[in-house]
Amino acid sequence: MYCVKKISEDLTWIGGNNRGQALFENVYPIPEGVSYNSYFLDDEKTVAFDTVDYAISRRYLENLAFVLDGRKLDYLIVNHMEPDHASVIEIVAQKYPEMTLVCNDKTLKMIKQFFTFDVESRVHLVKEGDTLSTGKHKLQFIMAPMVHWPEVMMTYDSTDKVLFSADAFGTFGTLDGKIFNDEFDYDRIFLDRARRYYANIVGKYGNQVQAVLKKAAALDIQKLCPLHGPVWRSNLGYILYKYNLWSTYQPEEDGVAIIYGSMYGGTENLAEILAARLADQGIDQIVCYDVSKTENSYLIGEVWKYSHLVLASPTHNTNIYAPMENFMTHMEHLNAQNRVVAVMDNGCWVPQAGQKIKNRLAEMKNMTVLEPSLSVKSVIQEEQEDAVNALVKAIAASLQ
Ligand SMILES: Cc1cc2nc3c(=O)[nH]c(=O)nc-3n(C[C@H](O)[C@H](O)[C@H](O)COP(=O)(O)O)c2cc1C
Ligand SMILES: [Fe+2]
Ligand SMILES: [Fe+2]
Structure with a gap:
């Protein structure tokens, strides 16, 4: 049975939560669990943005089949190759043989490292600034190297003004039925988790985060869709402000x-x-x-x-x-x-x-x-x- 969340007319969250996982990356305790977010864009062409961790692959595949509703999957955009988002790529590739993988050249190399299927014959390579039209929506690709892996990129839907931001702006903690930042008391529930996530996963790469924040500043962003945690649809300045502090190693509190x-x-x-x-x-x-x-x-x-x-x-x-x-x-x-x-x-x-x-x-x-x-x-x-x-x-x- 599917479990999806509508984000806008054309966009749906098709990810899942994992509460049973004790350690993230087998290092960081996550008593609060974590969500693995994947998104589906329903346009003339159908598009999935990243997959999920293997542990919740079954739910993901059911969700994907549900939102496709019998249509074929045209594109799988791979913004990040860490296995918590990429481990289901091969299964999706097998299940949807007409699907084209959209990624950059560094990603392509990694896909070949992780999987054995024939990627070359079905890859569409993109680089900084490239665009892809899926019908009504126009997608633009923004490279985000070392936030926090070398192949990381972000995808901007300039039609709906949505930034798919990979691990950036993500957080530990499950979504518990809701999906948007303003449906939660974010400060109370998520701020400490988001900071712990940022510092431990991305903290080393402050300069690279700064570089991508500068690129983001040039875009009109209405929604931020990270790979973990709530989707930001309001008060985006709040999380951008925190990211600016964290990535420039400025303290949040005098204490x-x-x-x-x-x-x-x-x-x-x-x-x-x-x-x-x-x-x-x-x-x-x-x-x-x-x-x-x-x-x-x-x-x-x-x-x-x-x-x-x-x-x-x-x-x-x-x-x-x-x-x-x-x-x-x-x-x-x-x-x-x-x-x-x-x-x-x-x-x-x-x-x-x-x-x-x-x-x-x-x-x-x-x-x-x-x-x-x-x-x-x-x-x-x-x-x-x-x-x-x-x-x-x-x-x-x-x-x-
Ligand atoms: C296994 C062990 C090794 C120690 N090595 C040193 C040492 O190399 N130099 C030293 O001055 N004290 C050493 N100490 C003593 C401790 O530093 C000292 O007992 C200190 O007061 C312990 O502080 P605490 O009460 O906060 O544990 C050692 C103690 C233990 C148990
Ligand atoms: Fe990651
Ligand atoms: Fe991740």
Whole structure:
């Protein structure tokens, strides 16, 4: 039985939700599930935009058959070749032998890497600015390399002013019966998910996102159709504004994310004390996480959100505590940058984690290490009161 959602007279969502999937890309927890969006354009020619993840292929194929209603499929436009959208291409190609694949030359290479069917005989290659008329609708192709794969492109329907934006503007979280952004309390339900999605999946490629945002600015866009999450039909400036902040590595909030590691509670106590003292200074945006407990992708989301970070770690076999080291590796791989960072460390004999954290921060772009740092041996001592106050003052002053 089909399950589709009408977007406009000619456009229908034919994707699906997956709530059973524990991890996205087998890394990022998605307790909120995720939607895999595919779209169908009903014109003189019939057009599908991307497919879905293999896990929901059956529903997708039923949806596609339903919207085709006995017609043949003319075009499958492949905006992105990551298997969460591309894994059903071969089945669609077999089921609809008259279908032409519309993609760019990088995509073509990838289709051949993933599948064995004869692609060459049924591909229509496009490049930047090319157009394709499907009858009433005119489609234009916009290359979006490295947002977040090299072959990524977007398709603009200049008739209805719809941008099919691939993974950009997408989010974790299922659609639960609805489809449009304004049918949800987006801020409450989706903003954190969208940020976590952006930072972890696309965060590394800020420059490439900027490049495509500039191209998008030249278009009259009424709807954004991403490959995950709600379709944007109103208040597009909101998500474009967020994307501009995120892709230029500007914080959304003036506030402090304290991220600590601790085996026996000494460093944790330090984080608790700091959080309380910062709040005493009137700083209201403070969040505090145990790096061993909170999964990295959530912490990365907070790095994208807040202006200030505090990293606190025990010394562990002369190094940074491994869970903190791992988190910093995620930061580095995702190109985290442009934050003010305070450092606290702990060690029983020779505390070394603080210096090593600073060394790693120096490898990242535009990270300002706030002085003074705070170093303790095992647990904080009463005589370190001044040192704690100095750090609190420095953070508060920097937030002004
Ligand atoms: C396996 C292990 C390795 C450690 N390695 C070091 C070390 O190389 N240098 C050091 O000064 N302290 C080392 N320590 C001591 C911890 O840094 C110290 O106990 C610290 O106070 C722990 O902070 P916590 O209470 O927040 O867990 C080590 C502790 C453990 C359990
Ligand atoms: Fe992707
Ligand atoms: Fe995706």
